Amino acid sequence: MLSTLLSLSSLLVYPLSLCLMLGFLGMLVWRLGLRRTGATTVFGALLWLYVCSTASFSYLLIGKLEENYPSQPLSEIPRADAIVLLGGALRGDSAMGILPDLNQYADRLVHAVALYKAGKADYILLTGGSAPGARSEARLMQDVLAVMGVPPSALILEEESKNTHDNALNSAAILKQRDMQRILLVSSAFHMRRADALFKRQGLDVIPAPTDYQQVIIASTLPAGIPGVKNLSRTTEALHEFVGYEVYRMRGWL
Structure with missing residues (x-):
């Protein structure tokens, strides 16, 4: 039971699934009459999805995981x-x-x-x-x-x-x-x-x-603030690793 709950909870940090969940929650709150709260929730969800889809944020996260494992000849x-x-x-x-x-x-x-x-x-x-x-x-x-x-x-x-x-x-x-x-x-x-x-x-x-280092030397032709699917995938992968490490630690595997 614990392992199942931990696995399901890890999905909540994934940008796309979290954005969809918060977006649905925000619309529900809006329909219940709490319009400012609902609008704020939807805006926050979209803002988080945007941040996670930028190259600068995705490289920041993935870099934290890669920095302790440099390549060797x-x-x-x-x-x-x-x-x-x-x-x-x-x-x-x-x-x-x-x-x-x-x-x-x-x-x-x-x-x-x-x-x-x-x-x-x-x-x-x-x-x-x-x-x-x-x-x-x-x-x-x-x-x-x-x-x-x-x-x-x-x-x-x-x-x-x-x-x-x-x-x-x-x-x-x-x-x-x-x-x-x-x-x-x-x-x-x-x-x-x-x-x-x-x-x-x-x-x-x-x-x-x-x-398989994810930080490439060749600069993108797009500004770092432009969202992209590859950036979102890279952010999701990094978050998966951060959460996965903590889940494994809680299970006593580490």
Whole structure:
């Protein structure tokens, strides 16, 4: 019950869902005769949605998550027993394509392969489950990494995980069975704070190997105050991480 309530409450901080909820509440209050309160509520909801849709605010939030996990040249990254690649870089099997469809976090796949080809570990553990009736994320990542030149003998699959906590728990069990302790953990930089803590909680020697940095160098052609869908998505992702970390902490997973 607690986990369900925490998951539902986390949706309330997402800008779009919160704006819709407050907008509906404001109109209801307006209909009840409290027009100033209703108008203020609707205005506040739209203002928050606008702020969350700007580049300056989205980069501010995502930057707070990324700043403690700077990138390193491959030459400076130490060797490990295995590279652990978290899921989240694929949308799934496409209706008409041959390979799984990649999403905006596909840098994770590229970085894991780069580490492997640089000789930083002999194995890559792919961790990620699936919805009923679908192929697991681990299996989908295996298909993509095969095209990128990683041999099947170097891949270890963990196909039962539903979230990052499961990734850590299930991966640790597999790694310990193989007497592997030191890992290079590959995920998006904004996600690394939570992932790093979860895998360390399992007693593993974790070397963060962040990638997929969201702050780009090339300036936008639009002013920072112009709202955009990508900015809103970036803000939502950052808020998801902040809330997710606190939810996991309240559950005792961190």
